[in-house]
Amino acid sequence: MPKLIKNDAVSSDSWQRALPDSDQLAKGHFPTLAQWQAATETLPTVQLQPGDEVVTLVEALDTLELIAVDFPVFTDGRGFSYARELRQRGYRGELRATGEFMPDQVHYLRRCGFDAFQPADASRIEEYLRQLRVFSEHYQASVDEPLPLFRRRDSESQLA
Amino acid sequence: MYIYDQYDQRIVDERVAQFRDQTRRYLAGELSDAEFLPLRLQNGLYVQRLAPMLRIAVPYGLLSSKQVRKLAHITRHYDKGYAHVSTRQNIQLNWPLLEEVPDILAELASVQMHAIQTSGNCIRNTTTDQFAGVAADEREDPRPWCEIIRQWSTLHPEFAFLPRKFKIAVCASEEDRAAIHAHDIGVELLPNAAGELGFKVLVGGGLGRTPVMGSVICEWLEKRHLLTYLESILRVYNQHGRRDNKYKARIKILVKAMGIDAFRDAVEAEWALLKDGPSTLTECEITRAQSFFTSPAYAALDGRSSQEALAARAATDPIFGNWLARNTRAHRVPGYRAVTISLKATGIAPGDVTDRQLELLADLADRYSFGELRTTHQQNMVLADVEEAALYELWQHLQKAGLATANIGYITDLICCPGGDYCSLANAKSIPVAEAIQARFEDLDYLYDLGPVELNISGCMNACGHHHIGHIGILGVDKKGAEFYQVSLGGSQSKDAAIGKILGPSFSQEAVPDVVENLLGTFVSLREGEETFLQTYNRVGIEPFKERVYAKAD
Numbered sequence: 001m002p003k004l005i006k007n008d009a010v011s012s013d014s015w016q017r018a019l020p021d022s023d024q025l026a027k028g029h030f031p032t033l034a035q036w037q038a039a040t041e042t043l044p045t046v047q048l049q050p051g052d053e054v055v056t057l058v059e060a061l062d063t064l065e066l067i068a069v070d071f072p073v074f075t076d077g078r079g080f081s082y083a084r085e086l087r088q089r090g091y092r093g094e095l096r097a098t099g100e101f102m103p104d105q106v107h108y109l110r111r112c113g114f115d116a117f118q119p120a121d122a123s124r125i126e127e128y129l130r131q132l133r134v135f136s137e138h139y140q141a142s143v144d145e146p147l148p149l150f151r152r153r154d155s156e157s158q159l160a
Numbered sequence: 161m162y163i164y165d166q167y168d169q170r171i172v173d174e175r176v177a178q179f180r181d182q183t184r185r186y187l188a189g190e191l192s193d194a195e196f197l198p199l200r201l202q203n204g205l206y207v208q209r210l211a212p213m214l215r216i217a218v219p220y221g222l223l224s225s226k227q228v229r230k231l232a233h234i235t236r237h238y239d240k241g242y243a244h245v246s247t248r249q250n251i252q253l254n255w256p257l258l259e260e261v262p263d264i265l266a267e268l269a270s271v272q273m274h275a276i277q278t279s280g281n282c283i284r285n286t287t288t289d290q291f292a293g294v295a296a297d298e299r300e301d302p303r304p305w306c307e308i309i310r311q312w313s314t315l316h317p318e319f320a321f322l323p324r325k326f327k328i329a330v331c332a333s334e335e336d337r338a339a340i341h342a343h344d345i346g347v348e349l350l351p352n353a354a355g356e357l358g359f360k361v362l363v364g365g366g367l368g369r370t371p372v373m374g375s376v377i378c379e380w381l382e383k384r385h386l387l388t389y390l391e392s393i394l395r396v397y398n399q400h401g402r403r404d405n406k407y408k409a410r411i412k413i414l415v416k417a418m419g420i421d422a423f424r425d426a427v428e429a430e431w432a433l434l435k436d437g438p439s440t441l442t443e444c445e446i447t448r449a450q451s452f453f454t455s456p457a458y459a460a461l462d463g464r465s466s467q468e469a470l471a472a473r474a475a476t477d478p479i480f481g482n483w484l485a486r487n488t489r490a491h492r493v494p495g496y497r498a499v500t501i502s503l504k505a506t507g508i509a510p511g512d513v514t515d516r517q518l519e520l521l522a523d524l525a526d527r528y529s530f531g532e533l534r535t536t537h538q539q540n541m542v543l544a545d546v547e548e549a550a551l552y553e554l555w556q557h558l559q560k561a562g563l564a565t566a567n568i569g570y571i572t573d574l575i576c577c578p579g580g581d582y583c584s585l586a587n588a589k590s591i592p593v594a595e596a597i598q599a600r601f602e603d604l605d606y607l608y609d610l611g612p613v614e615l616n617i618s619g620c621m622n623a624c625g626h627h628h629i630g631h632i633g634i635l636g637v638d639k640k641g642a643e644f645y646q647v648s649l650g651g652s653q654s655k656d657a658a659i660g661k662i663l664g665p666s667f668s669q670e671a672v673p674d675v676v677e678n679l680l681g682t683f684v685s686l687r688e689g690e691e692t693f694l695q696t697y698n699r700v701g702i703e704p705f706k707e708r709v710y711a712k713a714d
Contacts, residue, residue, distance in 0.1 A: 050403075075198065075281075077321025081398045084318055088433050102195050104182065111317035127190075134178050137170045139311040141438045148387075148438060149167055149311070150445040157444065 003125050004096070004118035005106075008132065010125050015118070017070060017098050018047040030068050030098075033057075047098065050078040054085045061091045069114070071099035080112045087113035087143045103127040107134050113143035161222050161532060162307045162452045164272045171315065172269045175276060179203050180262035187259070202282055202320065204250075204275030205261055206584075213582065214253045214261060215278035216268060220288045220306040220330075221249035221535045225522040228533055230271040232518035238264050243518065245503060245511040247575060247626055248327070249287050249535045250278055254582055276314055281322045283313035283394070288330045289337040290536040293453060294544045296492045300349050300357055302332035304449035305386065308441065312387050319394050323401035324409035326394070327366075334655075339537065341365045341373045341657035342629055344411045345393060352380045359386060363393060363423070364415030367623035371659045372412040375420040377427065384441040391439065392430035396423070456530040456545055461495025466548035473552055480555055482604060483566040488551065495548055499529075501541040501558060502565040502573060506598040509591045510576040511539030520561050528554050537626075538575055540568065571613040571680070572598045575626055579619030579636065580643070586619035588636025588643035593617055593672050600673040610680055613693045614653070629653040631694045632679060633660045634672065645672050649679070649705060650697050661702050664710060675709055682708045 001012040018030040023038075025031050030047035031039065033056060046057065047068040057064065067086060069079040083095055096116035097109050106117055106128050117128055141148040164172070179199075186196040200207075204215035216231070223231075231251060235243045238260050244252040256264060268274055277284055286309045288302045289295060309328060313319070319326070329338040332349040340346025346362035359381040365374030381389055393411075400418075402408045415423050474481030488497040501521065503511050513521075521541065525533045528550050529543035536542060546554060558564040567573045574597065577583065579590030594617055601607050616630030627633035633648040644666040651660030667675050680693070682705050687696045697705070 054399075074195070075321055076403055077281075077319070078399055078403075080318045080321065081395050084395070085433075102191075104191075104195070104199055105321075108317040108320055124190075134181075135171065135174045135315070137167050137174070138317075139171070139314055140316055142317055146438055150308075150448075151438060151442065153165075153167070153448070154442055154444040157448075 002118055003122035004116055005125065005129055005132070006094075006116045008129070010129060015045070015066075015068070015096075017120075018049075018068075020049065048079070048082055050076050052082075054082050054089075057086070057091075058089055061086070061089060064091065064093050066094040066096060067091065068096045068098045068118075071097060071101040074100050074102045074105060080108065083109070083112040083114055084143070103131040106131050111138065111140075111142035111144055161224060162219070162303075162449075168311075169269075169272070172272070172274050172276075175203075175274060175315070176262060176265045176269050179265055183258065183262050198280055198321070200261075201280035202277055203261070203265065204278035205258070206279060211255045212258050212261070213578075214256045214264065214275060215246065216251040216253070216273060216275050217278050217285050218250050218273075218535050219310050220286055220292070220303055221290055221537075222303065223533045223535065224271075225525045225531045225533065227271045227273055228518050228522040228525065230267060230273070232515040232522070234264055234267055235518070236515040242512050242514045244509070244578065245513065245535045245539045245541065247537050247539060247577070247624055248278075248285055249290075249537055250285055251535070252578070254578070279325075280320075281324050281326075282320050283316065283322075283326045283328065286310055286313070286328045286330060287338055287343075287537060289333060290534050290542050291337060291489070291498055291544065292332070293455070294491050294493075294496075294498050295333050295335075295337075296490055297334035298492070299332050299351070301450070301453050302330040302338075302349060303453045304446070305332075305347070305349070306330050307449050307452070308386065308445070309390070312390070312439075318391075319398060322394075322398055323403045324406065324411075326397075326411065328390070336653070336655045336657070339626070339629065339653040339657070342367055342371075342626070342653065343374065345390065346374050347386075350380065358382050359389075361389065361393075364412040364420070366410050366412045367626060367628045368410065369407050369621045369623075370410075370412065371623070371628040372416065373657055373659065375415060377420065377424050383446065385435060387439045387441060388434040388437060389427075389431060392427045392434055395430050396426045400426070455493075458493045458496065458545070459547065461493075461547065461549075463494030463548070466495050470548055470551060477552075479566075480552060482608070483555055483564055484551065486566045486570065486608075487564070487568045488546075491545070493545075497546055497548055497551065499543045499546050499551070499554065500536070500568045501543065501563050502567055503540050503563075504567055504573045504598070505562055505565045506572065506602060507595060508562075509578070509581075510574060510594050513541070517561055517563060520557065521563070524554060524557055538573065540573070566604070567607065569612045569614075570601075570607050571610060571615050571632075571676075572601050572607060574598070574615040574617060575630065576617040577619050577624035579617070579625075583619060583624075585622055586636060587621075587638040588619050588645065589669070590617045590619040590625060590634075590636060593634060593636075593645065593669060596669075596673045597676055600677060610684070611690075611692045613680070614651075615676070616651070626653070627651075628659045629657065630660065631697070632676065637666055639666070643669060645669065647672075647675060647679075647709075649702055650694070652694060663702065664706055678709045679705055 036046040044065040361378040362374030534542040580586040618625035618627040648660030
């Protein structure tokens, strides 16, 4: 079973990356956006690829339970914005990064709203876990810290 | 200047620890070359022709004397005793060892410096006017806004893997000394009809292979919305910018492909989600940022008497007079001037400065300019707050150290990238070309008679030497393995920003000084009254220059 990090711990489940070339839904694999759209019933999971439009999912954000965002190469950073968009539009379910992202990216991925990480190469899973929190402070607002540093500084100076 | 608090310091310290760990893992084979590449680039580390190159961030060009002394120490201890000022106001080291880079970053962190995002496909160092805070034509000090942008863009989780690099510049004065039209985003502080200052926002400018001037995306933006608006632009770019071809990946290509109106609509749709959210700037934060950029303790001086004394001194010592006229400029406070230190002496790579010179400059900054120095995108340095009465003494110190070349704004004050001598991207060398041109125009009377001419040299299409916006631009090109140089005319980086036109077929390296001399000879024969090179060019067009240069070449 594929290994992943969820709730800051190594675990595993049966989901595998989508098979984009297939018309049919393959058992155990995430549906692609096209497969999800073509399905007759409402599927609770979908996997986005770079180039997919996040707005397609807006109407279904309450019913979706697991959205995977795939990184076919780690240099393609579109998925970071997809995560921010989904969280900003109110998605509360599991948001899982899949594919070729590297350990040194999970810290940013987490701040963008991902809460599960399923790297294609699971042999370094402990390294991914170690990289989750390499910084203890940040300037920007993010999903895990909704106030930017300047607002936290503001309230400190008002308390002082 | 901005002083770190415990949060800023912690972020920079944790960055050093992170990069130390990444370097260790790379050297141990735990990170591949491909994985380490963006990680080291986002810490300013390139692997170049001869050695790695480390680019150190100088946020909006501002340095304290303490930081300059640390830079001197770093160049001596970890490098070959000199540093290079880049066209993004940063400092580059040409010979560090990869294994020692984490130590260099730790040294930098000890004086509130870093190399974060000085390279890679992320938001780079925000640049501004080197005369910020002292220029007479300034509407408001741009530096607090640069600092606000610096903090927002530093380690931004969403924008570390953009399609391509991303550069922001801020201008707050009548004259644009930050080249905002040539940036991915250019921001100008402007009053609206009610007289309230806000931001005009330009997007999609840039040089490189396809030079484009920025388009106006927002005529006027309330100050508190700056970050949410920037974030909206970046989010549209991150999702829709091209990633299939690195030469088409800059935001300018996306803006052109969508059209500015459709691009604006997409940004506005994003902004609807972000506007008035937590990243909206607070009065408290704006005041806090501004509190770091207050005026130093200027003396109340009688400007008139110090100017008379200077004029008398200049009359008896014409060499000083030349320097005074060319390398100093008016200050908003009576009795003070801003001094530009030329790093363009003939025979030295433009923008290079030695460890000893850096230490001297730090001492001079402490003695004469409230302990601060600035770097400029023209690759010089500035002491911004010098009493006029101290200028002669300062000049004597500079002269002894080879730092008093009186050529600011003239043709030998040229902008030049490191080129093929150092850079692995370059098609051609640029430093020897710069040197040959400087040697050709050593006669100061001729140099001053020519008036202001901006000559910019890039060793390749990446245009680090900003050749497109030089009055005269020189671009190194590769022709069947040989180095050639293409010349363009009429570029400009100021408010009337323009991209130069290509003169014609390219030239060999040896021919370049003759070509430049012919161009200037053409100008001298055609100019009317007090016209500058650019004004004459704009009046007569490219043809007369073409005729003369290629007639001679036949």
